[in-house]
Amino acid sequence: MHGRARGVLALVFGLHALLGAALGLSVDEAHYLLYAAHPALSYFDHPPLVGWVQWPLVALSAPTGVLRLIPGLLWLATVWGAYRLSLRLLASHALAQPAALGAVLALALAPLLHILGIGLLPDTLLMALTVALLWQTTTLMDPEALDRPAAWLLMGALLGLAGLAKYTAVFTALALGLVLLWVHGLRLLRKPWLWAALALAVVLVLPVLVWNAQHQWASFVYQLAHGKGSQWQVLHVLRFGLLQLLAFGPLLLAAAWARGARRAAWLWGVFALPFAIFAYMAGGGSSLPHWTAPAWVALAPLAGLGLARAWQSSHRAARWLVLGLGGLQALACAGLLGLMLSAGWPVLPGSDAAVAKQPNPFADLHGWEAAGARAQTLAAQHGLGSVAVQNWTLASRLGWYARPLPVYVLEDRETQFRFWAGDLPVGGNTLLVDWSHLAYEVPLGAQGFASCTLLDTQQATHWGRPLARFRFYDCRGWSGQPQPRLTLAPTS
Numbered sequence: 001m002h003g004r005a006r007g008v009l010a011l012v013f014g015l016h017a018l019l020g021a022a023l024g025l026s027v028d029e030a031h032y033l034l035y036a037a038h039p040a041l042s043y044f045d046h047p048p049l050v051g052w053v054q055w056p057l058v059a060l061s062a063p064t065g066v067l068r069l070i071p072g073l074l075w076l077a078t079v080w081g082a083y084r085l086s087l088r089l090l091a092s093h094a095l096a097q098p099a100a101l102g103a104v105l106a107l108a109l110a111p112l113l114h115i116l117g118i119g120l121l122p123d124t125l126l127m128a129l130t131v132a133l134l135w136q137t138t139t140l141m142d143p144e145a146l147d148r149p150a151a152w153l154l155m156g157a158l159l160g161l162a163g164l165a166k167y168t169a170v171f172t173a174l175a176l177g178l179v180l181l182w183v184h185g186l187r188l189l190r191k192p193w194l195w196a197a198l199a200l201a202v203v204l205v206l207p208v209l210v211w212n213a214q215h216q217w218a219s220f221v222y223q224l225a226h227g228k229g230s231q232w233q234v235l236h237v238l239r240f241g242l243l244q245l246l247a248f249g250p251l252l253l254a255a256a257w258a259r260g261a262r263r264a265a266w267l268w269g270v271f272a273l274p275f276a277i278f279a280y281m282a283g284g285g286s287s288l289p290h291w292t293a294p295a296w297v298a299l300a301p302l303a304g305l306g307l308a309r310a311w312q313s314s315h316r317a318a319r320w321l322v323l324g325l326g327g328l329q330a331l332a333c334a335g336l337l338g339l340m341l342s343a344g345w346p347v348l349p350g351s352d353a354a355v356a357k358q359p360n361p362f363a364d365l366h367g368w369e370a371a372g373a374r375a376q377t378l379a380a381q382h383g384l385g386s387v388a389v390q391n392w393t394l395a396s397r398l399g400w401y402a403r404p405l406p407v408y409v410l411e412d413r414e415t416q417f418r419f420w421a422g423d424l425p426v427g428g429n430t431l432l433v434d435w436s437h438l439a440y441e442v443p444l445g446a447q448g449f450a451s452c453t454l455l456d457t458q459q460a461t462h463w464g465r466p467l468a469r470f471r472f473y474d475c476r477g478w479s480g481q482p483q484p485r486l487t488l489a490p491t492s
Contacts, residue, residue, distance in 0.1 A: 002097060005083055005104045012108050013076050015337070016117045020068030023340060024365045029119040030396035031416070033058060033067065037403065042211035044218055044416040049164035050122045068118060074128045075117030078297060079107045081131035086301035088138060089264040095308040102311075103304030106254070107297065109329035111336050112247035112290055122166035123293045129162045130172055130294040134270065137176050141183050146191050156197030160204025167223055171274035172294060178273070179266045215419070222414065232283040240282035240289075247289045248296050249329040254306030254322075255299045264305070270298040340365060343462040352459065352466040355439040355487050363437060363467040367460025371433065371470040372401020378455050379405055379431045382474050388430040390440040390484040392417060398433055405431075410443065410482045426480035431455075432473040439487040442473060450477025 025033070035043055035051025036058040042048045057067050086100035093099065107113060116124040136155045145151045162169035181188055188194060212219050245253075255271075258264070274295045281287040310318040339347060344362040351360065375387050375398060388408040389395050392415040399407040399417070406421040408430060424430055432452060434440055442452045452475040460468040 001080070001083065002101050005101050008104055008108050009076060009079060012079075012114075012117070013072055016072040016075060016114065017065070017069065019337060019341060020072060020118050021063075021065030023118070024368055025064065025397060025400065026119050026365060027393050027396050028121055030368075030400040032120060032122075034396060034399050034416075034420075037400075038420055040211065041207035042219065044215075044414065044419055045222065046122050046219075047164045047166060047205070047208050048211075049125055049161065050120060052164075053125070054120065068120070071117055071120040071124045074120070074124050075113065078127045078131055079104055081128065081135065082107060082297060082300040082304075085131060085135055085138070086304050088135070089267075089301055090261060090305060092263075093260055093305070095305060095312065098308035098311065099301065099305040101304065102254075102307035103300040105326065106249075106251040106303045106307065107300050109251055109326060109333060110248045110296065111329070111332050113293060114333055114337060116290065116293060121290065123290050125165040126162060126169055126172075126294045127297050129158060129165060129169070130297055133158050133162065133172065133176060134267070134298060137179060140180060143184070146184065146188070147193070149193050149196070152191075152193035152197040153200060156200030157204065159197070159201035163201060163205040164208065167219075168274065168278075168291060169294075171277055172270065172298075175270045175273040179269055182266070182269075218414065226286055230285050233285075234283065236285055237279055237283045240279055240287060243289045244292060246332075248292075249332065250325050251307065251322075251329060252296050252299055252303045254304075254310065255302035257306035257309055258302040259305075259309060261302060261305050264301050267298050267302055271295045343465070343467055345463065345465060350465040350467050351436060352469070354436055354457075354469055354471070356437045356468060360437070360467070363460070363462075366462040366467055367470070368397035369401050370460070371435075371458060372398055372403075374456065374458050374470070375402040375431055375433055375472060376405060378472050378474075382431070382455065384429055384431045384474065386421070386424070386428075386430045388424060388432045388475070390432075390434070390443065390482075391438055394433070394435055394438060411484050412482050423480070424478050426478060428478045429474075429476040430478070432475040434471045434473070436469040436471075441485045441487050443475075443482070443484065446479055447481050447483035448479060449475040450479075451475070 032050045033054060035048065036054035039051070039055055040048065043051065053070060054067060082103045083100045086103045087096055090096040090099050116127065136151070136158060139145050139151050140155060159173055162173065275292055278287045278291050307322055310322050313319065339362050343366050344360045348360045348362065349358055379385070379387065386406045386408055387398050387402050388410050389398065390410045392409045392411065395407045395409050395417050407417055408421055408424040409415050409417045410424065443449060444452060452473040454471060455474050456472045458470045459466055460470065
């Protein structure tokens with residue numbers, strides 16, 4: 001590996017490790033750690049691989065900094081794999097080495113990929129698996145490889161693991177299948193090892209199918225409804241495009257300037273098909289920015305070649321453009337990671353109110369561990385055997401930090417927490433926790449509890465600056481009829 005590429009990888013991996021040890025868990029991270037704490041064939045909202053890979057460390061009670069080495073290593077494998085893939089696909093190109101370095105820089109300077117390199121999400125897994133699938137697809141593009149059992153079985157294993165990582169892996173699989181059909185024609189379908197590979201992939205994803213068959217196909221029903229979204233609007237698609245540019249940066253768009261890379265041109269198809277599907281889904285308001293991360297990773301070798309061509313260009317303006325865009329993306333990455341570490345200081349305000357007046361997404365990363373410990377103490381002191389919240393996004397951190405207390409979500413919707421804890425029984429008692437950045441009215445009466453007593457208020461601070469408040473209530477006599485209502489004005 002080129003010395004500069006090695007230095008970039010080491011620097012970013014070390015940065016991810018340091019931040020991973022310093023930051024609290026995000027909503028999704030804690031949710032997937034709870035997967036590992038509740039081993040199962042699959043789960044309501046995602047396939048199981050994101051929980052399975054964390055299970056050994058969770059079983060050993062590893063600290064957060066160690067747990068976050070998993071996404072750090074997956075990020076490292078993704079970018080290293082993109083470097084190796086670039087060299088392989090561009091081996092005959094005069095700019096192969098600088099293009100591979102360009103691919104590393106384009107990915108290392110993509111702001112959103114740092115989030116996936118610190119916190120483990122299904123997309124973190126799918127990024128690394130996508131690079132491996134691209135490598136194996138390159139192998140199978142060789143006509144001599146079509147009759148090699150090992151090549152096909154490895155492809156099947158990778159497809160199966162991708163299916164265990166995230167349902168949207170099917171879009172990448174479809175794109176790769178179309179690429180191989182384009183290269184080999186219909187004779188591909190006569191290869192018995194192709195069907196053996198597909199059979200192996202199906203066998204590997206059987207846990208997902210079995211779990212869903214046991215639970216009325218809950219995951220598929222949920223994902224189909226989620227993917228459908230609401231009324232489709234062009235404005236949503238335009239907003240999605242802008243978010244993509246901000247999240248991944250313009251350096252990856254340098255793929256449009258890649259020339260002389262016929263062996264790598266098929267990567268456009270692997271990028272375009274899932275990206276177009278997610279853009280269309282965004283029109284209905286049901287697509288999130290990080291879902292496209294594997295598609296952008298697939299484009300990295302071409303982006304690296306485009307950057308290398310610009311850098312080697314005789315036009316000085318092209319080199320200055322690369323430097324300028326790279327500098328801006330580096331500042332964006334540093335700013336994003338700095339805001340995460342500082343909880344938004346000095347850009348976003350702190351909050352000492354019972355209801356936060358201004359949103360601060362970075363406050364969400366701080367204070368939950370202390371709140372979980374306090375919840376455990378108060379529950380034990382008052383004879384309460386569970387914790388409850390009024391929105392499912394508040395449940396994961398308490399579920400993790402207040403273990404082994406079960407968490408009830410007091411809203412009438414299907415969530416993974418209902419599979420783990422069920423519904424709070426009618427007449428039941430619990431410790432209700434409220435957070436000032438998503439504050440709810442205390443539920444009393446016909447749509448709540450017979451009584452709720454405020455036990456404690458705990459301030460979440462970071463670097464001496466107040467960020468949020470947690471309130472803990474002893475609530476008794478649950479009605480069984482949830483109707484959560486957000487608090488619209490500060491309360492005492």
